[in-house]
Structures are given as structure tokens and as C-alpha cells.
Amino acid sequence: MADMDEQPRTPSSRTPEDPTPGPDRRQVLKGAAVIGGLAALAVGGGIYGVRQLTDGSSGSPPSAPESAGTVPPSLDRLAAGVVSGGPGKDGIPAIGKPRFLDADHARFLSDDQPVFGLEARGGERPCAYPQLVLIWHEIVNDRLNDRPLTVTYCPLAGTAIAFTGPPDKAALTFGTTGNLVNSNLLMYDRQTDSTWPQLTGTAITGGRKGQTLATTPLLWTTWKQWRSAHPRTRVLSTDTGYLRDYGSDPYGSYTRHSGYYVEGGPVFPVLARDRSRRLADKDVVLGLRRGAHHLAISKKRIEREGSVRAEVGGRPVRVVWDRELDTARLATDSRAPVEAFDAMWFAWYAFYPDTQVLP
Incomplete structure (x- = not known):
């Protein structure tokens, strides 16, 4: 994991790796008045749907299949339940070359900002991955003890999970498909193009179908508490190579407990309720x-x-x-x-x- 000493910078131009000039689904949610009404959701200039979003009273999104009872959805059923989240493949760009700051230089973080903390392992310093960065990227391809580490975050499901690889310990890197299953991030690995729901970490299509990624614990806390417990922590920088509005959250606010995070039901269909x-x-x-x-x-x-x-x-x-x-x-x-x-x-x-x- 690379370190930085300078103050983080916001890039002034879009990198060639960023293929989507239009807004992604976070920007769509921000501008569409999603909570409690009808929203015309536009991505890259095109409308991808008008959905009746739940207001907490109906308790069910449109087109949501009935509960599967006590049987977990099979891999094939999960694959059949994949829906578009709006942006195309890699339209939400994963961070491939993460840069890090020492705690004293992470001035872009307020005390109450959520971070996903990785405690010290095998001689590595602890590390904090701020939610305000992950909200715009969802995946960070990093390394831990010279082995691949993939830190992921799905704001729709409220899940932050770190993966250390498949059973054969292959060095996989991941990107976003732009799709969702059970309103959860659907990742793909760039080596085999297999697809993996983030919450399960088990591939549902491709050559690695049925394989499950190993995980390592992340702790969901705040910057003040993490820094107090781990003063030598490193912090993922906002210097990502992408132009994003770091510091804003189009879904609402965890710190003020508002917006999508507390109101209504899932925006996208799920296979069981x-x-x-x-x-x-x-x-x-x-x-x-x-x-x-x-x-x-x-x-x-x-x-x-x-x-x-x-x-x-x-x-x-x-x-x-x-x-x-x-x-x-x-x-x-x-x-x-x-x-x-x-x-x-x-x-x-x-x-x-x-x-x-x-x-």
C-alpha cells in the first residue's frame, strides 16, 4: 500500500480509466428525490427506469418476487435475479492504485465521518477506508502483506467487506459490473470475468462459479474513534485519479442518520422479503x-x-x-x-x- 505525505488533491481532469461521463446511480439517487415517490432515473443521458420507491409503509418494491421460504437462493436463481443498476461495466470505477495518508494529513475527514477499519496484520499498519471515498468507487484493489486485498462497499445494502482471494489463492482484481442482485453490488474479476455478489462473495457465473472468496474483518466505525484507537493508522486518500465530489453522499447521511439509509425499503428488486x-x-x-x-x-x-x-x-x-x-x-x-x-x-x-x- 503506497503512502503519501502531502495533502490530498482532487484531480482536475478525468482519467482514461473512467469511461462514464454521465452521472452514476449515486448521482441519480441524489437528484431524483428517491425517498417516498416516483423518480425518473437518468444515467449518461438515458432513462433506465421509473420506479415506485417504497415509503416504509408498503414494505415491498415493485417486481420483487415472493420470498423463497427457508431455502437460500441458488447460484442460478441469483444469476437470473441480476438487474441493471444504471451505469455500465466499470461505470463506477474501482480504485486500482490506492494512495494513503498518515492520520495527521487526513484533513478531509471530520470526526464523525464513517470509516471501514482494517486492523494491523502481519506487520502492516492499520488502515482506514473512508466511506466518503468508497461511496463513489465501491471497490479498492489493494494489497496486504504482499497479497491481494479487495475492500468493497455497497451503500444500497450497507455492507463493507474485505476479500483476500479465492480458494486457490489466485491474484484476482475486481471491478463493478454496473448490475445488482438483491440490491447488492455485483462485482466481476478481471482475470476470468466471473461475477460475484459482494454480500456472499461466491461467484454466480463464469469460470469460477461456485467458488467463495475468503474475507478478513473490517470494522465500521468513525474517524475519531478509529484514530483514537489506532493513532498510527494510514488512510485511503481522495487522490484517486478520478474527479468525484468527495465529501458528499447522494444517498443521505450516516452521520445525521437521514435519507436512503433510514427511509423506505430496497430500491431494486430482491428475491426474498x-x-x-x-x-x-x-x-x-x-x-x-x-x-x-x-x-x-x-x-x-x-x-x-x-x-x-x-x-x-x-x-x-x-x-x-x-x-x-x-x-x-x-x-x-x-x-x-x-x-x-x-x-x-x-x-x-x-x-x-x-x-x-x-x-
Whole structure:
């Protein structure tokens, strides 16, 4: 991971790698008054749909298939459920050559700005990936301990996940397809053109179909709390090589808890809906995954109780509220090989309708 000492710069021109001159779906959402009404969504000068967006009362987007019951969607069913998100392939440009700042030089970050924190591993310094950068790119192709690391963020599903590669440890790099499945980022790898829903990390088409990417934990916290806990952290710079309005969020605001992040249901169709309404669509859960076993625990519950014990696939786990970072995480005494990450309830359920739930 490359370091920088200078103040981050906003590029004054578009790079050749940026193929889409028109607005992407974030700009569309910002300008279309998406929450609670009809929106004509334009991308690159063309209209790609007029959708009735949910206002929280109907609880279901248009064209959303009925719940799959207790059976998780198969790879083929997920592939059949892919829809256009607006921009074309690589229209949302992944960052391929990330640059980093020391904490003291990251003056573009306010204390309450969300960051996705990667704790120190194998001699590497901790690193923060700001949400205000990832909102415009969704994928960062980085390296950790001289191995590929792909940091991903899907604002529609509220998921930030870091991947370390497929089972054969091939050095894959990823881009955005411009498509979605279950209102979640659909990635592709540039080596085989296989496609991978971000939330599952399992390829649904291509030569790597059925393979699952290994993950490494990211912690969703704020810049103030991350920097206090990790003063030597490095920070992904806004000097990305692309002209973007870093600092604005067309979906709303996590810091002021507004807009898409709290209102209505999913904008795009999903394959399964929780009709029992155990949680609201946009409620954030800590999703736990161990093989074919899945558990969702309300993040509010973890904060309220401080510690929650549960089982995933017959293995005991404990999740805690990290008060230093103000977020939920697996406890260090949890020995089970379990993945854990934040997700909006509707997205977790759409992929895992057989999930256990602790609301």
C-alpha cells in the first residue's frame, strides 16, 4: 500500500480509466428525490427506469418476487435475479492504485465521518477506508502483506467487506459490473470475468462459479474513534485519479442518520422479503456466517446488552459492543471460524432467508 505525505488533491481532469461521463446511480439517487415517490432515473443521458420507491409503509418494491421460504437462493436463481443498476461495466470505477495518508494529513475527514477499519496484520499498519471515498468507487484493489486485498462497499445494502482471494489463492482484481442482485453490488474479476455478489462473495457465473472468496474483518466505525484507537493508522486518500465530489453522499447521511439509509425499503428488486417484519428493512444487523449456517443479530441489541452469546452451525460464538470503536464485533474468545459484518436486514435476508435472527 503506497503512502503519501502531502495533502490530498482532487484531480482536475478525468482519467482514461473512467469511461462514464454521465452521472452514476449515486448521482441519480441524489437528484431524483428517491425517498417516498416516483423518480425518473437518468444515467449518461438515458432513462433506465421509473420506479415506485417504497415509503416504509408498503414494505415491498415493485417486481420483487415472493420470498423463497427457508431455502437460500441458488447460484442460478441469483444469476437470473441480476438487474441493471444504471451505469455500465466499470461505470463506477474501482480504485486500482490506492494512495494513503498518515492520520495527521487526513484533513478531509471530520470526526464523525464513517470509516471501514482494517486492523494491523502481519506487520502492516492499520488502515482506514473512508466511506466518503468508497461511496463513489465501491471497490479498492489493494494489497496486504504482499497479497491481494479487495475492500468493497455497497451503500444500497450497507455492507463493507474485505476479500483476500479465492480458494486457490489466485491474484484476482475486481471491478463493478454496473448490475445488482438483491440490491447488492455485483462485482466481476478481471482475470476470468466471473461475477460475484459482494454480500456472499461466491461467484454466480463464469469460470469460477461456485467458488467463495475468503474475507478478513473490517470494522465500521468513525474517524475519531478509529484514530483514537489506532493513532498510527494510514488512510485511503481522495487522490484517486478520478474527479468525484468527495465529501458528499447522494444517498443521505450516516452521520445525521437521514435519507436512503433510514427511509423506505430496497430500491431494486430482491428475491426474498421478510414478511414477519421482525426487523425493519434498513435496520442494521451483524450478520454471522459459518459455511451454510447464518445468524443475524440486531446491532441495537448488541449495543444495549453489551455482549450476546449465540450459536452458528452448532459452534458457540460471542459478539460484543466495542465501546472504544462504538461498533459490534466478534469477541476475541470466539473460536469458531465465523465471518461477521454489518448489513441492512433486507439485504441479509434476501440472500439468507433461512437465517436465524436475534432481533
